[in-house]
Amino acid sequence: MNESALSPAGSENAAGTLLEARHIVKIFGELRANDDVTLKLKPGEIHALLGENGAGKSTLVKIIYGSLQPTSGELYWKGEPVTVANPAAARDLGIGMVFQHFSLFDALTVTENIALALPPGLDMADLAARIQTVSADYGLPLRPDALVADLSVGERQRIEIVRCLLQEPRLLIMDEPTAVLTPQEADQLFVTLGRLAREGCGVLYISHRLEEVKRICHDATILRHGKLVARVDPQQETAASLANLMVGSEVAAVKTAKGRAPGEPLLELVNFSMATDDPFGMSLKNINLTVRAGEIVAVAGVAGNGQGELFAAISGESVTADVSAVRLSGEACGGENITMRRRRNAAFVPEERIGHGAVPNFTLSENVVLTHHAIGEGVVRNGLINRLAAHAVNAKITEMFDVRKGTPDPEARALSGGNLQKFVVGREVVLQPKILVVNQPTWGVDAGAAAIIRQALIDLVRGGSAVLVISQDLDEIFEIADRIAVISRGELSEADPAEDMSLERIGLLMAGAHEKANQVGETATTA
Amino acid sequence: MKLILEKRSEQSRAMALLSPLLAIAITVVIGGIIFASLGLDPFKALHVYFVEPVTSLWSIEELIVKAAPLVLIGAGLAICYSANVWNIGAEGQLTIGALFGSAIPVYFTTWQSPLTLVLMLVLGGVGGALFAAIPAALKNRFGANEILTSLMLVYVAQLLLDWLVRGPWRDPKGYNFPQSVPFEGWQLLPLLGEGRVHIGAIFAVIAVIALAIMMGRSLRGFEIRVIGNSPRAGAFAGFDQKRVVWFSFLLSGALAGLAGICEVAGPSGELQPNISPGYGFTAIIVAFLGRLNPIGVLFAGILLAISYLGGEAAQVELGISDKTAQVFQGMLLFFILACDTLILYRVKIVSGRPATAKV
Incomplete structure (x- = not known):
């Protein structure tokens, strides 16, 4: 089960590198999403791309896959400079990508879904047979005639992977693939990735699960705020040291409170x-x-x-x-x-912070009213909203949870995911x-x-x-x-x-x- | 070189205020071009259209008479649209309100007491609210699209009015003209001053102030805005979307009905087949131009009233159809909706293709 012992099979490859991104800069408005990022990947290597949300991982990957064009910087494929104008060009080069959110039609079969991504004019029976072979070959069991609606999330991911494999990719990009899998399904995926690597296919693996990165990856590039902070060998690091590189400071260990006798x-x-x-x-x-x-x-x-x-x-x-x-x-x-x-x-925090836990175009203090209006310290009295009380609650949440924001009371949508989540959880926790x-x-x-x-x-x-x-x-x-x-x-x-x-x-x-x-x-x- | 729209991180407050002004400016420019293409001097035409209505006492009074129903209805619609409830049928609610209120002078021709007027006004509001309850019930019970149902009910209301004034409610002494008995005494709204301005204008101002407080300060107003913006977050807050649909329809219907009875008990003084020059539809533009904000609606109502007066003036002085007013109103709504894009987006000019890796 331990693939970490694998050495990159392509290390003896004459070209040396499969993909190289040099000095990539991508600017959105005032935001430098990628700021002079360089990444090098050998054939047969499982390369981790690590970083917190907003560190620029997705931007970099989209540039490699051709969905975005860099503001400056170059891409090299097998040592040759290339322009990846769009995802179709990326596929022609041999780059496949499995997205975090699948794009599958529930009402169609596995074969039909895959046929949609391939050039038209395919013989469906022939394709079904190929799907059967490839999926069995790589340990990704799939029934070609199954309806997508009847499949589990893990099986849906297999469709996406098989779709890429049919095009015989030289580089497979995977965006947080294990986020939707059970531990057993994840193990199965790692076996498949290990086999691909042995065959010389490069894998660019985006994840924030550091234990699994340590387990399967040969090399890791770490981004923070759009900048390259480190390129490390994950085998030589601990999960804690990787986390510190990602965050840029020590992550406070959580003090647990286990071992108490529970009450009523x-x-x-x-x-x-x-x-x-x-x-x-x-x-x-x-x-x-x-x-x-x-x-x-x-x-x-x-x-x-x-x-x-x-x-x-x-x-x-x-x-x-x-x-x-x-x-x-x-x-x-x-x-x-x-x-x-x-x-x-009782207090509740729903899964989606935007649109369920908070109204995106309302300010934070207005979003306080959302869950405090029937309770709390006088946010609403006699049917009238006490704005000062709402501001006070907002200030309290900000202080307790270190909510970072540009102005004291911005619209909820202006906050980053992490800060808005701190606000949404904090809004309930301050009620004790x-x-x-x-x-x-x-x-x-x-x-x-x-x-x-x-x-x-x-x-x-x-x-x-x-x-x-x-x-x-x-x-x-x-x-x-x-x-x-x-x-x-x-x-x-x-x-x-x-x-x-x-x-x-x-x-x-x-x-x-x-x-x-x-x-x-x-x-x-x-x- | 290309133009791109780039999303802002927050709504721009400056743009929210600037957008209607920009829309007005574009409307005036395009209007000038239309006048010029008709062979008119665009500057003179625009002067007749937009400036003359506010230069004499007579026309200012007339402006208030026309602005009052627009503001009254527009304020109610602003609440509706804030709740993401699309009441397009205010014209019908206005008509039914006018019918309900007029039942008193029609059936109790000789009853004269201050109570007569109070009852007429209350019935006007009740009639409008009841008529608005139909699309509200259809939406809540069957999920029927309220834009269609409320709009189609406008024609039901207008045909009902037409039948009544030509049939059962026709004035027996009216030489067969399609009109009701003329209202008199306490069947008419008291006038403010010597001209045609009646106390309907005061109702409009009261409605604006009350609704501004409701939307700005009260939990009810907050509930409406939350449901309008994000129904799931509203459910999480414990607010009931159906209750908001009821409330906003009944409120806007009642205000439209009140505007309707104020029209017949005010400037007309009797029921006729045409009691409104499309106030219920123009109020939709008023609501948007006023940023769905009751105070904004007050200003927007005055501006749209100018377009009515300007249309009449243009007909007299320039010899063009008074339908020009509708052209201007339509353009204004079109441009304001377009300009509102800039509240959440900014326009950027990108020169050439973005730099890419060389081949």
Whole structure:
């Protein structure tokens, strides 16, 4: 399983380098998204591109793939200078890219989706056969006639990869490929990447999961604020040293609060079921969950398995007829809306900060009113908004969470992702809620902001609150959770103590092996 | 060389105020070109159109008479559009409001008391609100597009008015003209001063102030803006989108209905087949030109009233159709929507192709 021992197969290649980007500069308005970035990649090398959000990774990759043109700087392909005018030109050179967000048609089959990306006039039966061969060859099992709508996220990613492989790429660019995979699916992907590398294909691997970078990558280029800060051998680094290079300062380690005896149950779901009326939604089935005072319970799971629906059910954005299926502080409140539940001293942070957690073109102080209007320290009195009170709350959040912004009260959309997430979480934490439910607390957030947010959740629990974290980030879950449950296809596993959970066990539960995981564990891994 | 639109990180406040002024300027320039192409002296024509209406006491009074309903309706529509609720049927709500209020003088011809007028005004508002409740109910219950339903109901209302004044409500002593009995005494709005200005103008100012406070300070106004901007964030805040649809339709309908009864109990003094020169439609432009802000609507209403007077003046002095007013109003709406792009985007000129790697 350990591909890290591989040496770049192309090191003896005559050309030496496959791709070289020299002194790339890309300017958007006043922002220098790439500022003199240089990157060199050999055939057969898995090269990590690391950096926080906004460091310029995507810009650089888009320039290599031809979707953007650099303001200045040159690209060299196998030692020859080239202009990559558009993605089609990149594909002609032999550059393939697997995007983080897939562009697939749900109503079409695997073969039809792939045919759309290839030149017209293909024989479909022939293509289906090729898909079968290539996917079996590289350990990416796919049924060519399957409808995309019926496939898991991991299988959809395979379609994208196979689509690239059919064009026999010399360089494969992967943008955060494991963000949507279970640990087992990720392992499978690493095997495929290892094989590609051995065959001499270069891989440019974008990720913020440092452990996996250490595991599979031969070389790493690290960007910060658009500038090249280091080129390192990930094998010689620790995850902490890589994180420090990315952030540019020491990332504060989170002080955990594990090992306390939890108190009385504050949040309970009892045999909770809810059918969805959204064709792309997920029905929740018979969910049982208890979060006690003084503990963090985490719900792990691959995106799209009912996390959003679970959040809505607890927050009261969806209400249920079965009143006693939801209990806050011991009182049945399944029929209460979100405002009534907030008055029970519960607070909620949704997954999407823009458009759900905050209104993008409202100022921060107006966004304070969004969740404080029925509670809090007099933000609304007699139906009138007290702007001074809202400003005061905003100032308090800014101070507690180190929210960086150009002016004291900018529009929410002007903040970077990490800073807006600190604001959205901070807005609830300053209320000192007894119950806090957070969906994806640090999704797409830089390491510095993530540490601050996680620490705030832990401090809240120390003060006797109950916190439920819904997250796809297993590192985060193991860092902060006292107990872990796994959601899969709308069903939730028992929440077990974190120390009893392994990555393998969570992976099996993610894949849907509920409760029987212990018995069938070994057979499922080999499947 | 090419022009590109580049997104700003925040909405530009300066541009939000500048955009209507820019739109007015472009409208005037294009208007001048249209006049010139008609063989008229563009400067004289524009002077007749935009300046003369504000040079005499008579015309200023007439301006207020025309601005009052525009402001009253436009303020209500501004609230509606802030909620992302597209009430295009204010003209119909105005008509039904006028009918409801006129039922009193038609059926109780001799009832004279201050209460007569109060009841007429209340019925006007109720009628407009009830008529606006139809598209609101259709939207909330069936998801029907309110732009279509509210617009089509305008023609229902106008045909109903037409039938009533030619049929059951026709004045028996009116020599078969399609009009109701003439209103008198407490069936008419009190006048302000000697001219034609009536207390409808005061209603408009009160509505502007009340709605400005509601939108700027109250939780209700906040709710409307949140739902209009981001319904999901509104649901997260605990606001009910359907309630906002009801509220904004009923409010704008009531104000349009009030404007309707003020027209028949004011300048007309009776019901006729044509009680409004399209105030309900022009108020849409007023709402946008006023930045969906009640105070802004006050100024925008006055400006659009000038375009009505200018149209009449142009007909008399220049011998061109008074439909020119509608041309100007249409251009103004067109340009203001175009200029609003600049609130969130800035125009940049890029010279040549961006530098690329040499081949």
